[in-house]
Amino acid sequence: MKRATGRGPNINITQDEFAVSDRHDGVITTILGSCVATCIWDPIVKVGGMNHILVARSHTALGINDFAGINAMELLINALVRMGADRGRLNAKVFGGAAMINGLSDIGHANASFVLEFLEREGIPLIGKSIGGGSARQIRFFPSDGRAMQRTVAAPPDLEVKRKPVQEERNGVELF
Template identity: 40%
Template sequence: MLHQPTLSAKPITRITVMQGQALVSAGPRVELTTVLGSCVSTCLFDPEIELGGMNHFLLAEPHSSQKAAEVDEHYGVYLMEVLINQMLAHGASKTRLRAHLYGGANLHANMARIGSANAEFARTFLQHERIPLIKEDLGGTNARRVDFRPASGQVRCRMVENDMAPAPQPIHRPSAASGEVELF
């Protein structure tokens, strides 16, 4: 017998998490999604209140010569705090949070290993904050698509063509910065 969907069945609402974003939801029909290359996404989940969130960061931390006031939303050090604080603001308990990490690929063999640095930063951050890491799919040389159901904590991660990963967006640099190299 073929199952016929009822008219009351609501479709899944897919929300794309872009570079520099952190989003939280308790919607049972919400799916947060992103595509990652060297970037990393953290998926946090509080199973007791069925609340979850995802971030998407470009780089782990600003260079040590950069002032704290110059940090922007593309850094993991900023987005990890934003995600945790959003979860807490919506009723999550830090002691119940569980994490998944995805991304951190090194897409180009001859370039800096930004993906590896991002992955190591995320693992270390979670350890420091005492948030258990339940699952990870980090590293390698392939881009990934991550689909996260924040209300249930379910995650699907699959490899995709590297050209599907978003191009890194330039990070805002203060006008006082000088040099011949434009950093991305």
Template identity: 40%
Template sequence: MLHQPITPTTPPVLRPVRLTVLQGQARVSGDPRVELTTVLGSCIACCLFDPTSNVGGMNHFLLAEPNTQNGVDEHYGVYLMEVLINEMLAYGASRQAMRAHLYGGANMHAGMSRIGSANAAFASDFLERERIIVVRTSLGGVQARRVEFRPARGQARCRVVDEVVSAQPAPRPAASRGDVELF
């Protein structure tokens, strides 16, 4: 009988699952393959994680609070912070063990109201009131950020997005009367 040589088997490579978190969304996962990603200007992304249960999540809000009492809107931080915490608890996280990262809050346009600063202040104050420890921040400035967060591990990467000046398109020559322009 011939014996086949025994070769060690390597575990299969698990490909990361990238999920984009858009404005007005909150996503939670305990899957080590999941990576949550978003791009922020004046918006805020709060990344929460619980290192004891290996659960984490990210939200992305446009404004801190509505200026009127016209109901709940998922684009506001006051709503999305609660959604993120409640989803984390539903996945088995402990409120006492939660840790946070905060990103965004840039003031992108000179001369306009400082929406980014107001968003950053709201998020920081909210987490302080909830007694959730903030372990990392990248807030303010004038440039957009790209955030990638691995919720099961609490690992985040935040990169400033370089300003890209797009080339202005060349003006199209005006068609004379009677001509047909095909495109």
């Protein structure tokens, strides 16, 4: 996870990035599929930020590994605290976690579950959420007041993959 390079009023973040802002005219945007974005702000100091988590939780031979998700959340929270936010006043909204491709693992559900569990464990109130489904989302977050706007992108129709019939190799001898 790295901090996005934008510093102006409009900051766009992509996978594995985060951004924070204290600008009254600031907006942070991203586009999500199975990824999850957490928008966190302090309503008194009027600072906020957003992260874009690609994979929050992975499964290894040793069990579940949450390091990437914890890192993403702590980097965002610590950046807000450095800007004057009080961890006890933080509020959150969560977006994303869609199941984008039928038949594959549901990484979106795992990402959303991680973030919701993290917020509950850390005592950060969840003010709003839009998670799951099968559509991509475009998110606009206004960090000074915690407003968020979402636009969903209609899911493409399911495609049926037709496979060519396999031709058996023949040697000219027919058995009956």
